[in-house]
Amino acid sequence: MPIFMDRHEVPAGTTAETLATIHQEDLKIEHEFGCRGFTYWYDDDRKQAFCLIEAPNKEAIIDMHRKAHGDVPNRIIEVDPTIVTSFLGRISDPEKSQNTTLNIINDPAFRVIMVIETNNYLNRVEANQYSIFNQKFHKSITKTFDKFEGRIVKQNNNVYITSFKSVTNAVFCALKVRSNFKYITPKFEDHDRILKMAINAGVPVTAHNTIFEETVNLATRMCEHVHRQIVITQEIKSLYESENRNAFVDNDLIYTLSLDGQQFLTQLMDFIEDHWRDPELDVSGFSKSLGYSKSQFYRKLKSLTGKSPNIFIKDYRLNQSLKLLHEQRGNVSEIAFETGFNSLAYFSECFKRKFKILPSKYIQQHTF
Structure with a gap:
């Protein structure tokens, strides 16, 4: 059965003790919905709680929370318990809260x-x-x-x-x-x-x-x-x-x-990840799509990445082509055109200039 993690925005004034009591209400009726609660995390500073629950589906979790206490989660995602442990260190209650009448947990998931x-x-x-x-x-x-x-x-x-x-x-x-x-x-x-x-x-x-x-x-x-x-x-x-x-x-x-730099980086990468395969992509269309003049775009991109727009686009495509070659996702010609290059000869020239090796030679030496 899948395992889910949900997020609750907790009202101001809620304490760790209050949340522990609410969690107990879930545990009392979870069997009615085919659920099994593993543990939860509570962040008093940010007023957020995250529950880890085994359930047949997301709807069962919502119905359980609604009947137990009415606090329906804001968001639910399916998770791998191994990855949860890697990030958060546990998938069960902390030792200090185990074997107690009321498991009070004040352990942020941040x-x-x-x-x-x-x-x-x-x-x-x-x-x-x-x-x-x-x-x-x-x-x-x-x-x-x-x-x-x-x-x-x-x-x-x-x-x-x-x-x-x-x-x-x-x-x-x-x-x-x-x-x-x-x-x-x-x-x-x-x-x-x-x-x-x-x-x-x-x-x-x-x-x-x-x-x-x-x-x-x-x-x-x-x-x-x-x-x-x-x-x-x-x-x-x-x-x-x-x-x-x-x-x-x-x-x-x-x-x-900076926050402005973070926003620009997000805009930049959201756009390039969607359009980098397009051979018609150019600096003018790139800057216009992000809402900047060509000169503004050049300054911001150069300051952030150290590259001009043309070099940034070309390097991004070449890095993607390197990954595709390494994963043997096609021959040199197929990957050249898939990554937005109109000419196989130009692709090979750019690849060698950046990586100091021809793509055909790379396949021979670096894939197995």
């Missing part, structure tokens, strides 16, 4: 999410060096995550997504990862030493369909497209300074993306 990206499957130099790099980096970064109480949600050879309860721990962790990185592969050239990090924060259930999707999505976009090594949102900066008695974030090491 989490700080860090995305780290490093050398990808292209920037591997010699295969044995890349393997050594992965081993050393994983050992180092795992030790650092443990030190700062970060939970690894996802990892592969070049991407880590990690969850923290503390903003301070996340920021200190990023600085430590940055400091350690140069000692892991001292013989690598600078262009092979790729390390970018982004930190965002949010709650598990929003308008999206996947747990923490909105938070992870923005952090990933910040990591991949803002031309700074460590990027944080304005909210992270404010929370950090609040936790540390107004101690300021080191602006020389950490770049804070």
